[in-house]
Amino acid sequence: DIQMTQSPPSVSASVGDTVTITCRATHGFYNWVAWYQQKPGKAPKILIYAASTLQTGVPSRFRGSGSGTEFTLTITGLQPEDFATYYCQQADTFPRTFGQGTRVDI
Amino acid sequence: QPQLQESGPGLVKPWETLSLICSVSGGSIGGSYYYWNWIRQRPGKGLEWIGSVYYTGSTYYKPSLEGRVTISVDTSKNQFSLKMTSVTAADTAVYYCARDLGANDFSFEHWGQGTLVTVS
Numbered sequence A: 001d002i003q004m005t006q007s008p009p010s011v012s013a014s015v016g017d018t019v020t021i022t023c024r025a026t027h028g029f030y031n032w033v034a035w036y037q038q039k040p041g042k043a044p045k046i047l048i049y050a051a052s053t054l055q056t057g058v059p060s061r062f063r064g065s066g067s068g069t070e071f072t073l074t075i076t077g078l079q080p081e082d083f084a085t086y087y088c089q090q091a092d093t094f095p096r097t098f099g100q101g102t103r104v105d106i
Numbered sequence B: 001q002p003q004l005q006e007s008g009p010g011l012v013k014p015w016e017t018l019s020l021i022c023s024v025s026g027g028s029i030g031g032s033y034y035y036w037n038w039i040r041q042r043p044g045k046g047l048e049w050i051g052s053v054y055y056t057g058s059t060y061y062k063p064s065l066e067g068r069v070t071i072s073v074d075t076s077k078n079q080f081s082l083k084m085t086s087v088t089a090a091d092t093a094v095y096y097c098a099r100d101l102g103a104n105d106f107s108f109e110h111w112g113q114g115t116l117v118t119v120s
Helices: none
Strands: A004-007 A011-012 A020-029 A035-036 A045-049 A062-075 A083-091 A102-105 B002-007 B020-023 B037-040 B047-054 B059-061 B071-074 B077-083 B095-100 B106-111 B114-119
Touching: A004 A083, A020 A083, A035 A062, A035 B106, A045 A062, A045 B106, A062 A083, A083 B047, A102 B002, B002 B095, B002 B106, B020 B037, B020 B095, B020 B114, B037 B071, B037 B106, B047 B071, B047 B077, B047 B095, B077 B095
Parallel strands: A011 A102
Antiparallel strands: A004 A020, A020 A062, A035 A045, A035 A083, A083 A102, B002 B020, B020 B077, B037 B047, B037 B095, B047 B059, B071 B077, B095 B106, B095 B114
């Protein structure tokens, strides 16, 4: 199984800040990583797929990068609506696995 | 855009079977090249993939749940289902159904709203 270790578990930030979240995989693979945003009481929403492709309708302040064993989500210029929990997920092999989540709060 | 909707009992007794259905509208399961998935989230915890089913009926499960979980697809009703046997309090969670992106990308693009199942 590919385990995804996500860090940091939480980060406190202010509007306008840049936040970087990292996922490290136990086994290297190409680029089948997705990033999701989840707000309380809501289903996750996909932001990034294939490591760096922005889902339609997602603001360009979200950027994904990486390959192999290290993948990163960067949010540049945090907006009030970005305070949420973020998860990475590997879509390379079964079983599908998620990172533990990163809570971004004020 | 497909819409997914989970349904099923919100309360299940310990050691009984949890049964959920995901109804899909705005797209057909049959003949579609997508995996249809179940994912859960225990209270205050992260996301946990449970398993996936292809429209042909082939399945993959999380190893630690294999043996207790069955996911099946009913193309005639355009829905897929989750059965989990011998549930305990540890299976209390919000259960989501989701469809992948397609085109060989197995990220979860479309999600249901989720349904809370309490084992008690």
